[in-house]
Amino acid sequence: MxxxxxxxxxxxxxxxxxxxxxxxxxxxxxxxxxxxxxxxxxxxxxxxxxxxxxxxxxxxxxxxxxxxxxPGLIDLHAHVYEGATELGLPADRAGIERGVTTVADAGSSGSDRWADFAASVVAPAGTRVLAWLNVARHGLVGGSGELAGGAADLDPEATAGVLVRERGRVRGLKVRMSRSALGGSGLAPLRIAREVAAACGVPVMVHVGNAPPELGTVLDLLGPGDVVTHAFHGKAGGLFGGGPEPLPQLRAALERGVRLDVGHGSASFAFGTAERALAAGIRPYTISTDLHRRNAAGPVHDLTTTMGKLLALGMPLPEVIRCVTLHPSEVLGMRGELGTLRxxxxxxxxxxxxxxxxxxxxxxxxxxxxxxxxxxxxxxxxxxxxxxxxxxxxxx
The missing domain is CATH 2.30.40.10 (Urease, subunit C, domain 1)
Structure with a gap:
């Protein structure tokens, strides 16, 4: 209830x-x-x-x-554009009803639909709703191939305009860099997202999954404060690239300040990958759910269940709490306001x-x-x- x-x-x-x-x-x-x-x-x-x-x-x-x-729990990656997208949950179902005070919607809306998202989701929610604006102008409203149309799917000027006007609510850009989203667009959407984000002083959250593009190539394009979500998936490639050791591009990216996010989702968190990563000293900076309609009944359920999975793998409780409070507040540029008992x-x-x-x-x-x-x-x-x-x- x-x-x-x-x-x-x-x-x-x-x-x-x-x-x-x-x-x-x-x-x-x-x-x-x-x-x-x-x-x-x-x-x-x-x-x-x-x-x-x-x-x-x-x-x-x-x-x-x-x-x-x-401090109030922060879910850095969820989908709460209910009614307008196939994935959208009610914001309070992802948030306050599960003890989560802040939810960051991860790219459900792009610049074309921001006004509707703000009015229909952000304004009425009891949960604090922040957003990663999708670099694709229509976000996920038209389905999951939001970047397959190439340049027609991108409007950098409108995207930058929303980032500037809505800085209190829009905290960064989201771009999905996997085969299902890109079609033949390649790395161009990520390069554009990085350019726009850098000009506006916000980070980029990058969805990774099935290649192309290869994860190492994506990592080479990211800078300090950018976020790799679904980092611990069990698909081909991934953090280890099919080999016994983490990708060299991963080590370099972490040294530059790139952050790894869990982003559990329906197909993007594997115990085996997370265990290998932890053993190699590769740890999540943030723990998030990628909660949406198709996984709320399982395997994700909610943020505290996802936290429990990292506890079960041996992460200490204080570290797990940092990954859903202090660390996401830093990613969102809100340290001192959220994620703290100051x-x-x-x-x-x-x-x-x-x-x-x-x-x-x-x-x-x-x-x-x-x-x-x-x-x-x-x-x-x-x-x-x-x-x-x-x-x-x-x-x-």
Missing amino acids: PATMPPSPPGPDVRRRLLLRGGVLADPERGVPAPGEVAVAGGRIAAVGAPGTLSAPGAEVYDARGLLVT VGAAADLTVLEERAAAAPRWLVDAVGERRPARRWLVPVAAVRAGRLVPVREAAA
């Missing part, structure tokens, strides 16, 4: 005061989670203190005993229950492989711009 949302999209609730007491604070800028409490006022984090040290007369008190309090930051918080069991819970990747999990995370509440939203547990 979905959470009950306010009847209108929440801006900062300047009247509400809230105190989260008794929990364990997982501050991604401080390392190991520790007991503490958080006070919220005016839609902002007003104070953070040790247990029992904060006083908030008249505030609503949330009992977080036995629970983990994190005083003065937006009062976006997530409350999680960490569960454990003697018998494992089996998690499934995008190629049907399973791994056992003996601990996992369940969202129980969220705070979005100062408003407390209970989260009802999703059906398994």
Whole structure:
């Protein structure tokens, strides 16, 4: 059952005061989670203190005993253009109803449809919705071959115009560099996306999958702050290029500041690839879902389930939390505003229950492989711009 949302999209609730007491604070800028409490006022984090040290007369008190309090979770890659694309989920189904306070739509809209996306998705959502604007002018509205038409599919001037006008909501450009999206367009869309993004001071998120083009060639074109999503897929080529060692272009790209994103999706996360990468010292910078209509019932489900898969592979909990809070806030150019428990930051918080069991819970990747999990995370509440939203547990 979905959470009950306010009847209108929440801006900062300047009247509400809230105190989260008794929990364990997982501050991604401080390392190991520790007991503490958080006070919220005016839609902002007003104070953070040790247990029992904060006083908030008249505030609503949330009992977080036995629970983990994190900055609001950020899903860097989802698809929420409901109705206009085949993939689009309701934004709040991908977001606040699963304890995720910020969702970045990854290229569902291009410049041609931005105004409609902003009015029909961004404005009414209870979740904070940001966007990677598709370099293809029509985004995914016309289907998944959005770049197969060559130059006719691109309007760099209009794309740059949206990036400049909508900087508060559009945080970068998305380009899909795989055979299914490109047709015969080759590397031209990526080169154009990089040029436009550089001129506007934003990063590029690049979808990778089936060649052509080859991953090494794509990596050579990326610069600091750019994001490779679906990085841990199990398709031919990929991070290892069919060999035993990571691609040399990958090592070079990581040294330049290129970032790897999970982007689980229906076909883009393989336990085997992720295990090999972790063993080689190649780690995800961000953990995202690529959540959409075709995978919300499985194998993806939601962001906390995806986090659980990386925990099951041995990533430490503080690192996993950084990958869905601090790190995506940096990618989006919003460090200090999102992804943190700093005083003065937006009062976006997530409350999680960490569960454990003697018998494992089996998690499934995008190629049907399973791994056992003996601990996992369940969202129980969220705070979005100062408003407390209970989260009802999703059906398994």
